[in-house]
Amino acid sequence: MRDNIPSAGRGNKILPAILIAANLLMLVIGVLTIPPNLPSAAVKESPAPRTEQTALVTPTSEKETPPAATESGSIPAPEVTGVSLSTEERPDLEDFLWYTEDVVYDGVPSDANIIDNIGPLTGSWKALIIYDPNNEYDAGAMEFLNVALAGAAESLSLTLDWYQIFWANEGESFDETDMEDGVFNGKWENGGLWASGAGTIRLTQFYEQSGKQYAIGTMDTPDGIPALVALVRP
Template identity: 50%
Template sequence: MRDVANPAGRGKMILTAILIAANLLMLAAGIIAIPPNLRVSTEGAPAGAKGSAVASAYSTGERPDSEDFLWYTEEVFYDGVPADAEFIRDFDAVTGGWKGIIIYDPENEYDLCGMELLNAEIVGSAEDLSLTLDWYMAIWLDEESSLDETDLEDTVFSGGWDGGLAASANSTVYLPQFYELNQKQYAVGSIDSLNDLPAYIALVRP
């Protein structure tokens, strides 16, 4: 399972700019992002829960917004997984629904900096899993509007689990790090695309 190699430099300023743009566009579209401190709290998985019981407790089908990924764009993307995180090694504990984000060309080297918000679902077994990406919204740095992607066909990736996830379709998704922290589950990784555009993916739930 490959490591996650994140960029440095001016990428942080560019990511901040695109997140601000995303928030403004979502507000204009009437999609209101609820600040994390005002959201309904969740108890997470019961103490001692394992495998599918953990997955069931965290699984979500709620649509994402850019606020859901500040933990990633402002911290983990640059500094790595927090030291007090507990890594998840059990495939059954990561199955079910997630909120997701893909960040493209974060340093704008190809003038294609942007992001897509989506929902993801992981099903199957460690030896034969499916990762389905249900597209929701795209925002590009040089555009003045968001692109509704809800009518796009879902993309299904097939792969396996070896302490992390690797799955392929028209590109390959690597999610080597799944972890739990403060009653939430997270995953971070990268995508190898056919055009070699740098792309990074993160998941969170609930």
């Protein structure tokens, strides 16, 4: 059994909109990335190395102290923290299959570790916003972005770094990297957070499973179109 299971009716309404948008998105990406003379294989150009990847590292003259062994002789594994999980990598649809194919219907897995404080959650996340999930306004869309959570329980901020949006009714994706970041301010309350800016984001559940952190919630948009929100890292 899983926690917070939504009604079957809601799930059945969401399924067609998500699958149609997802399939069209993958089709568009495939058409754009497969060269005409290579119909059976997509060629992806290697990205230029980042500055931090090519910078020389000056070795230190001091010897590194190995981690202390436990009484059994084993060396403890390093603790996974919010800082180490923070990522600025751009998201894609595959990052959110855990949500679109599972959690959106069945809720948070029963064996997940619930995170009930903001401490381990600050830093950057991959994010997905699904607009009009029940297809009630003919405004279905999937928006990919990065979200940075900063601050403390009494005063926190979400910075939304827009990346790409796919409109289901147009069958096209649009680059949003030149758009100004959105800033939302709010608080941590009752095991989740809310933050308001151009609308209000409510992330009601945070949890950890298999070395990753997840968050789910909703967004109240300025034009009244309902939206679902999912975050993941690394």
